[in-house]
Amino acid sequence: MDELSLLARALPDAPPPSPEVVERARLRLAAARREQGPPARARRRGPAWGWTLGAAATTIAVVLAIVTLVANMTPAPAPVLVPEGGNSALLQLADRVAKLPDERGAYWRRPLLNDALIRVRAGNQAFNVLFSSRIDLWQPRDPRDPVQAEQWQQFVRPATEADERAWRAAGSPGTVQRVCTPGTRAGDCAKLRLRSKPTQCVYTRAVEPDGVLGDSRIGELTLADLAELPGDAGQLREKLRAYWKILRDKEPGYSFEKFLATSTALLELPVKPSVRAAALRLLAGLPTTRVRGTITDPLGRPGIAVTFRESEGFTAEFGADDEVAQRYTTILDPRTGAVLAEHAAIADESTDGLAKGTFMTYQAWAPEAGWTGERPQRPRDCRLSARPLP
Structure with missing residues (x-):
């Protein structure tokens, strides 16, 4: 099971993954960083590499309160935000974004959340649990200030009220057995220990004089580099071409067109609104970009669903079903x-235990993400790590 790489690291009572599982995860991660799409396999056909909790992105995070998560595992209808007209909706969004004021603050905070729905069994009851974790990054505007990152497992608990009733009917066990596809090795189908409070907190805190950001999809950039990016789409395209040439020398055959899709990173990084607007205009012109309409995100916020690469016909494992059709969106x-x-x-x-339209896995930015005048405090009951966090 692909998810075992993360589970084994996060849950010390679970058996370690095999070397083959670890190597597959590393290969998937390398591909995902370049493709800017979810690691999945083609529907019914193609290589069996599926979705991986840990390999989709190494920066993972905590979710808000369980009540919020339970209420939003199945997207609710949202107000109509996107008019008909395809990618022109991104151009209209860019026009609005370009008028926003620049943000100020001493630190850029990125609380990245990650959730996964997992099918489990206890006694004669089968139900779903949510696996939740968090990483919170504080990046200083002044390179003389420390960079701080915190990472912990938030919880593993029944996903909905119905799941909690099934769990209680099973005797409220502290450990449950994961439901796996037929033929899965017992060692690759770990038991999960349920937890309701954050655990296994680790953090790093150190001054990084060079100020290079951990996100290197576009290049090894600093906040100062991001501040100098142009807010004109044509000029931004040429600036990205310069970064592409650096990567092309390291990866022959990596086309500029494919690299342009990585400009989605600019929608996640601390750039000026004018630069974000320019990136939206570039992305709107790519043949693989498609606006899907309005959606409520996993944390209950109204949003615009967009795919930035061809992503039709993926499947993933869920419980005993090894080919659940799914679609991916940003x-x-x-x-x-x-x-x-x-x-x-x-x-x-x-499928069994899973309703159509349910979020199976996702990464989300907590509402407090963005520039802030607050400075990070050393977290309590948290172990200082000598190694960089992912």
Whole structure:
């Protein structure tokens, strides 16, 4: 099971993954960083590499309160935000974003949340649990200030009220057995320990004089580099071409057209609204970009659903079903153009324990993301790590 790489790291009572599982995860991660799409396999056919909790992105995070999560696992109808007209909706969004004022603050805060729905069994009861974790990054505007990152597992608990009733009917066990596809090795189908409070907190805190950001999809950039990016779409395209040439020397055959799709990173990074607007205009012109309409994101926020690459016909494992149809989307804030959620895997069909339209996995930015005048405090009951966090 692909998810075991993360589960084994996060849950010390679970058996470690095999070397083959670890290597597959590393290969998927390398591909995902370049493709800017969710690691999945083609529907019914193609290589069996599926969705991976840990490999989709190594920066993962915490979710808000369980009540919020439970209420929004199935998207609710949202107000109509996107008019008909395809990608012109992104151009209209860009026009609005370009008028926003520049943000100020001593730190750029990026609280990245990650959730996954997992089918489990206890006694004669089968139900779903939510696996939630968080990483919170504080990046200083002044390179003389420390960079701080915190990471912890938030909780593993029943996903909905119905799931909680099933869990209680099973005797409220502290450990549950994951439901796996037929033929899965017992060692690859770990038991999960349920937790209701954050655990396993680690953090790093150090001054980084060079100020290079951890997100290197576009290049090894600093906040100063981002501040100098042009707010004109044509000029931004040429600036991105210069960054592409640097990467092309390291990866022959990496086309500029494919690299342009990585400009989605600018919708996640601390750039000026004018630069975000320019990136939206570039992305609107790509043949693989498609506006899907309005959606409510996993945290209950209205957004615009967009795909930035061809992503039809994916499947993933869920419980005993190894080919659940799903679709992936990126969800944008209709006011700022910033990413609310990405790699959001939505069930495109129903199966045992899973209703069509349910978020199976996702990454989301918490509402407090953005520039802030607050400075990070050393977290309590948290272990200082000698190694950089992912």
